[in-house]
Amino acid sequence: xxxxxxxxxxxxxxxxxxxxxxxxxxxxxxxxxxxxxxxxxxxxxxxxxxxxxxxxxxxxxxxxxxxxxxxxxxxxxxxxxxxxxxxxxxxxxxxxxxxxxxxxxxxxxxx
Numbered sequence: 857x858x859x860x861x862x863x864x865x866x867x868x869x870x871x872x873x874x875x876x877x878x879x880x881x882x883x884x885x886x887x888x889x890x891x892x893x894x895x896x897x898x899x900x901x902x903x904x905x906x907x908x909x910x911x912x913x914x915x916x917x918x919x920x921x922x923x924x925x926x927x928x929x930x931x932x933x934x935x936x937x938x939x940x941x942x943x944x945x946x947x948x949x950x951x952x953x954x955x956x957x958x959x960x961x962x963x964x965x966x967x
Contacts, residue, residue, distance in 0.1 A: 874898045875950070879957030884917040885910045894920060894957065897950060901927070901940045909937045921956020923949060 874896035883892045883904060892906035902918065910916060914929045918939065927939035945953075 874901075874903070875954075877954060877957075879920055879953060881957055882919040883910070884919065885914055892918075894918075894953075895936075897953065899941075899944045899947070899950070901930070901938060903936060903938050905936050907935060909935065912937075920953040923953050923956065925949075 875898065877894055877897050879894040879897070881892050881894050881904070883890050883906070887910070888908075890906055890908060892904040892909070894902050895905050896903045904918070909932050910929050912929050912931050916927055916929065916939065918925050918927050925945055926942040928942070929937050930940050931938045
């Protein structure tokens with residue numbers, strides 16, 4: 857396959873690549889809220905880590921810094937889950953989330 861050829865859809869599960877991140881966030885669901893860590897992020901979804909995460913099918917509001925996004929949990933396994941955003945988020949929003957939710961700055965750690 858040449859580099860400029862499209863990847864067959866069956867070879868790729870996601871339309872947008874995920875960026876590895878470590879962002880402090882909150883996940884608010886109807887039953888309760890919880891602190892989470894965003895471990896990867898794309899325009900259409902994210903992977904969250906944390907305790908007592910909601911099951912697949914639950915809706916939640918993900919807060920990172922001053923930004924929020926409505927999402928649906930599409931899978932959960934142990935202390936991780938994957939969410940799909942109700943509406944794709946913009947590249948600028950990802951940049952702002954990375955800046956405002958940077959785990960090391962939230963935890964007051966030096967780089």
